[in-house]
Amino acid sequence: MKMKITPNKIVGSDRIALSFNDVGKGYTSDSGTQVAALQNINLQIDHGQFVTLVGATGCGKTTLLNLAAGIDTPAIGAISLAEDICPKRDVAYVFQHYTLLPWLKVEHNVAFGLKMRGISRKQRINASGDLLEQVGLKGYEKAWPHELSGGMRQRAAIAQALAINPKLLLMDEPFGALDSSTRRDLQTMLGNLHRDRKMTILFVTHSIDEALILGDRVIVFSEQPGRILEDHKIFLPRPRMRSDDAFTRQLLHIYGLLAETHP
Template identity: 45%
Template sequence: MHAPEAKIAIEGIAKVFYKKKQSILALQDITLRIQDGEFVTLLGPSGCGKTTLLRILAGLEKPSAGHFDVRRTDEQKPLQSMIFQENGVIPWMTVEQNVAFGLNLRKLPAKLVKERTHYYLEKTGLTPFAKLYPKELSGGMKQRVSIARAFANDPELLLMDEPFAALDEQNKFILQEELLRIWEEHRKTVVFITHSIDEAILVSDRIVLMSAHPGRIVAEKRIDLPRPRSVEQIRSDPGMAQLFVEIWNHLQREVQGARSEFKPCKG
């Protein structure tokens, strides 16, 4: 049997940044296949190029070598929506206007915009706050707005760069569960970045481990724990506890190795 065609096919991507007379190789020979509806997390030490790879997929950076392809299923949908670590809400728009922003930009029928906006306001618990402005919201509420807007726009891909990193533990757990609950309904293809091993195990179908820079893919871990999952479940499961230790040891080795190995190249 042939393997299913990948939703995202990344082939030999490299990225070099130039500054003055130095060049820094941020990514090296990244090759990866991500299936339709798969939730894949990139996990590696700080500075390994995770965000750079996500920005390449978002079209915000160009690779220095290699390429990627996305198999589109509906040309009417936007290719991707990106959720950043810092909230990306538009300050002069209300919550409702923020969620509807992408839909209005696409000039969809007003009735459809209203229906889809209200649906995701309800799904994220934002309906009571629909007429408020971002300055009146907490950090967690602003991230809810970002999540609602991304799903409402119905993209082919969701790209998420540490969306919960700035939140306290309680809000982080709540939003993780809300994200997964919405994702379970529609099974969008997601590429997710985090520094949290617990979070990676909780949300992922597959964790892609990266080396210290230059970022390379060094291992993959498939999460076979049935969904829906909870933080309590992954912390009490012996298999997940062992996986946590394996990933932790990988990160420790990469961080320690990077301290002595990184030297900028003279250009």
């Protein structure tokens, strides 16, 4: 089969959708200790870019997504979302500890955001069915969340986020609980959606391979407190080839950067 090679979207991207300007964030733990989660974060994300975030556990990745979503506020610095191109209602978030509403069947969970927008019941259920098929959950429309495995719930949460056709999609380790074959299928699905829709994505992963397969840029964080070690632009055509020497070189480079912060 002939594969379609698409040029990298970094070239020619236009407006900034989201920017972090000198952002810092800390927490006070229950025992009263101060925890610095993020320091000196400067990051400009163009509308339509796919940005992946990698770094050790506790380096502030979830904190950064929470700040982007506006569900947490920075201690210092500022975050701005270009609301003319990305209204707040068009921001979707797949949480690290993904949640479905336990009192709604899977299809209604996926359709929930559409109900809030006044979309008719028939259209909601059709859209929900299509998305459930795309994430490999065809046949589970009428199931209750508690009847699904962890990986299936994760897939339903992804379908739920995609249902509103988001302009900014925040995803916190969304494929973490999936087997490798399903993970690759969903990587392809997300890559295709990103290619076909104008959507900015911030995607946290512990897999450098996944970060390089999907992203236009990989933001590499230091250990806690999280600072940006490198803003790595990926100038490789899509679909990315794991067998490509340049892919392997970049993989090893990022492994090297992360290893330096975990001596």
